[in-house]
Amino acid sequence: MSEIDAFASSLLEEAKRLLEKAGETSEPDAERAYLHSALLLAFCSLEAHVNSVADEIAARPMTTTHSRGVLLERRVELKKGEFVLQNSPQISRLMDRILLLHRLGPKPNLSGEWHGRLTTATDLRNKLTHPKSVPSLSAASVKKAIEAVIETLDELYIAVYKSRFPAAHRSLDSKLTF
Structure with a gap:
């Protein structure tokens, strides 16, 4: 497992544990802070996982320059009649990057329930x-959001790698105990 994959996985585990902590406290301020943190860390994890997959797909020789630009969030320019990847940033919407990864994989799922x-x-x-x-935010809404992140990663892994996202089987059960 690469360093970024391990980091992305740890962010997801932290998000799940913070959701658990929200359910363990009776203090409203603490619950709110745990829910806020859980939601944001879940999305940080999603972004990190997507970046890792995008880096891998962008490195493949058959990936076009335009696709590589979107995946790596870098500008593509036409120079001397050829499309060239620039070092300047060109931010793309997360959903657009996820959908592009699905299209570039051998088993795309562009219309599953994960999207909604x-x-x-x-x-x-x-x-x-x-x-x-x-x-x-409620515990139920944050729970659904984290489940959506896990489902999205699972569908992305199936679309790109034809195998399940490794942490999908644990659902919302965190490995952490803090």
């Missing part, structure tokens, strides 16, 4: 990261 669940989870995350009012 991740969209709902992303909306919840966006209410926290880009608040226009005080967001209200």
Whole structure:
């Protein structure tokens, strides 16, 4: 397991443990902090896993320059009649990168239920990261969001590697005990 894969997995385990901690406390402020942290770490894990898969797919010789640009979030320019990957950043939406990875894999799943669940989870995350009012998170909504992240990673692994996401079988059960 690569260093980034181990880090991405640890972020997911932390998110799951923080969700568990939210259910173990009777203090409203602590519960809210645990839920906020769990949601954000779940998305950090998703981004890290997607980046790892994207780096691997981008390194494959059959990956086009434009696809490589989206996967690596780098600008592509036309120079002397040829598309060239630049070092300057070109940020892409996470969902677009995930869908592109599905298309580049041997077993794409572009229309599964994972897509709608991740969209709902992303909306919840966006209410926290880009608040226009005080967001209200519940343990149930954060649980569904983390499940959506796990399901998305499982579907991505199946689409790209034709095998399950290794942590999918544990669902929301964390290996951590802090």
